[in-house]
Amino acid sequence: MRRIDNNDSVTDLYRIAIVGAGPAGLSAAGRAAQLDRAAGRQTPSYILLEGFEAPAKTIQRYQKRKHVMDEPGFLDLRSDVRFAAGARETILDAWSQDISRLGIHVRYGTEVAQVQGQKGAFVIRLSDGTTLRSEHVVLAIGLEGNPRKLGAPGEQLPGIQYQLDDPREYSGETILVVGAGDSAIENALALAEQNTVWIINRGKEFSRAKDANLNAIIAAINDKRRRVTCAYESRIVRIVANPSGPPLGVSLQTPAGEQAVNCHRVIARLGSEPPRKFVESVGIRFPNQRSDAIPELSQLYESNVPGIYIIGSLAGYPLIKQAMNQGHDVVEYIHGNPIKPADYGLLELQFKGLADERDPEEHLERFRSLTPMFRELNALAFRELIVESEISVAYADGPAYLEARRTMEAVRAALASRARPPRNTRVIREGDVIYEPGDFGTSFFTIVNGEVRLESAGTPRITTRLSRGEFFGELSLLSGRPRTERAIAGPGCVLVETPRRTMIKLMSSNEELRRGIDWIFVVRELQRHFAPYATPRELRGLAAKVGVRQFKAGDTLFREGETADSLFVLRSGNVALSRGQEPGSIVVAQIPAGQLIGEMALMGDPQRRETARATVASEALEVKRSEFLALTGREDASRESLQRGASRRAIDNARMAVRPEAGAVMNFLMNEGLGEATNVLVIDEALCVGCDNCEKACAETHGGVSRLDREAGATFARIHIPISCRHCEQPHCMKDCPPNAIRRSESGEVYIDDTCIGCGNCQTNCPYDVIRMEYAAPPKPGLLSWLLLGRGSGPGEEPDPRPAESAKAKGKKAMKCDACLGVKSGPACVTACPTGAAIRIGPERYVDLVEERRT
């Protein structure tokens, strides 16, 4: 290793350059500072580079007093920089104190423009034109990226900004807001309260905005009393400083030619440049083109470019504590200290109940070597998979089982005092049922050892035996549908049960894993529908020929009248079948995931009798005639049940086609997104007396905050779909929940547990507006203290709108319907309805809902 000393000519050579002063980068710098101090160094061996003027840009931008959580609770913090759950200000204060306490060597306001060279001699060029050299580079730049610039001369002038913290700061100004997205619209509307606002839109319309924002901005532009002007198809050509009057002179290129506007301020909301381009420019490879892809890393966080390390959310770890631990560890690794990672203790507990005692690292390696699919994962990803999974071990009923149970009970008792006990081995008996048909579960199982039996639900009951290295549960993982078979633990089985979120993340960063799971899905669907006795080996060739096709909501699978030679197996989503030409076409069926579509084309009637359209984002397997014949040509194929199903559907569709009013209702349900619902609240307006007992019951059973808005929502033919969670097959809200706080129970309810950090992602992602961010409501007083002392609110009354100080300190949390999970009497909104107007139904009963409308 090169010696770095105080010689002036090499002062710009560092051992480590840390890029990005967020939690990960700060923690890394903190560790480097401590190591320097321990080594008695006078000058820093590292530098922390930050493009912004202060550390932790993302957290700086949080709203004032926002409560920042420290999930995951079971993981301990390992960092020289302090961090605990608390208000944004407290955390930022602690960090700036720690920066001076530790003497962290940081340079603000300098973006890294380029990194060249190789391990031991990287050359880093900064945006201010200077360069520095470093032996190692740690990228801790997060995912947010830098805001897109205006790209016009004069963009560096004061008064040109890329964010807006508090619109009330400005009044009486003329402000240009550039952009056509939601943030531009929201800023423009807020500023227009006390300023004259121009919104500069490059396009002809606001097509990227949410409906609510779109309507609001159009209304504001058309309203003569509001000072909002829109320049469509316009862009800023140049900005100059005015000697007098409003400080900025802006030239706009408009369809009518160049136009000059004087203003006080330009706020550009043009989105941000995702950091991927920069990361790739350094030479780091991503496994695929997907926007959520994560670069491949070694167990020591080293990327494919030796000497460049990646930590924090860019490495796929969105939580602050994880990022800080990695910052600490990566510096130790670079210094050559083989410390045990922070999750070592967690792994120990995960493997505790296994029959053979080994070091956790050994177990980890063994698990990976035993399963071909896991070998495709890199060490770091596999480690994360194990930490986040549930490990089950089956013993034969007997002393060994009892012994293992006792061990794990002791472990759990010792952990019970922790606020959030970490996961540990689950001990089960051979023959125990892992899941039943109809259970909702989106986790994915891998068999590391032993055997598992899968029993199909229908008749005849077909049993499949799976052994080491095989996996199951992929159907629910990919489609969000309930389990279709029974899984039973066999002799000596050791299972890794991975939650959906972890699995999806791994699949989007590992092509082989994705292909492997896709393949087994196709094989099992072909077995289920066509050839129940065929083995995966026999179906290997056929499965390779079956393509998975993706459809957006509104896309057409096929049209009425076409001649066809394929059928579809709907893998996820929902498809509506309709007859007749638009407008006036009649919806005759809605097909949920897991069913066949257009199979008649291969069974006697080559002409499509319906148009098939995806009502929500959907995926389907397309089976062509040759594959279909190969499958159904087998001796043991389920031809008869296929034909029965096809006849039944032909009758159902014809019956619906002669009742257009039923089709219209079905169409309404599909337009409301009920195609992806599993459990939806439907109110019959002919029975609803508007007493709001449903909302009151909801609030009373959920800590004072109703998760249901009865009056809001759409109505058609007296069917009202209020704003309330419909527990989607593949919940949009689950998509990016940093602490994985949104879960699905076995009985299907999607709920938010108490690890919610209040980030609001789920609220943004829910297309049905059913998630609210609220403070916890103050507790209800007892009946007597309400009655006699007038405290708080009484039974069924609106809760006190003023949250307690303690609730405010904890911050707003996401709240949504959990379909009264765990409430014995069932959903309170339904059991509290005096007139029978409110019911909760699943998609299988939409037909009944339509049927009722006939009379």
Next chain:
Amino acid sequence: MIHQSLLRYRGGRYLWWAVGLSLGSVALYATQGGLQRHNGGTWQGYTLGTVGALLIAWLALLGIRKRSYSSTLGTVQGWASAHVYLGTALLVVATLHCSAEFGWNVHTLAYVLMAAVIVSGFVGLYVYFSNPSVISENRSGGSRGALFAELFDLDARARELADRCDPDTGLAVKSSIERTVLGGGVLKQLFALDDSRLMLAEAAAGQGTRLVSNTDQQTAIDWVAKRLPRAEKRAEAELLQALVGVLCRRQMILRRLRRDIRLNGWLRAWLYIHVPLTIALLAALLVHIVVTFIYW
């Protein structure tokens, strides 16, 4: 059938309970013989009285069950269904108990209160069954909030148009908006009475203004329509045409709102009779029982 009304709850299970209870009561009544009068004094009458009193207490408990949100004791709909049927049967039980002997006393008071409670319940049942679908149709898929939003929008458009009209029309239209009345007291809500007014300039210029009734917005519409044939310019005619259109739409929205208020008013109003009468009944019943035991 997927949605079930409370009368059809579980195939009208409690209808049969009520029929059984009534037939049983009649049978019990018929077994009375001898010289004693067939009222609460016989053991049969005493039994009917006890059943009636317990029934009244249980019927009143619906108010508590409805607010016990975590109760597993049946559903509120089941309770409401039983409440309706058994409450009706109470009329039979109580009449047989008193053997239709009435007088100016506290016992008859209790009976009359009970009958009033039951009758008000019938009114409630009627509005519960007839109003919701009319409300739904009246709102045509939207909410009351949406109707108000449209009203405010129409107000603004009418004002804007009125500003460009001659001063008299401007005064008439703008004052008609300012003096539009929705809701009001209980009677005004329940019977959709409309006290809207507007201000008109006196025929002779400079003679001041007078306030006239504008029920159903008709006066305002007529005023503008009357101006229309006398418009001097094409632009003015267009303006007045547009204004008539907006005012007619506004009239329709106001009618819907008034209807909505009326129908929803009835859904709630009957409970303001039903519940206080129930409390009075419970008090009278207690007096009736105590008095009976003292003077037996």
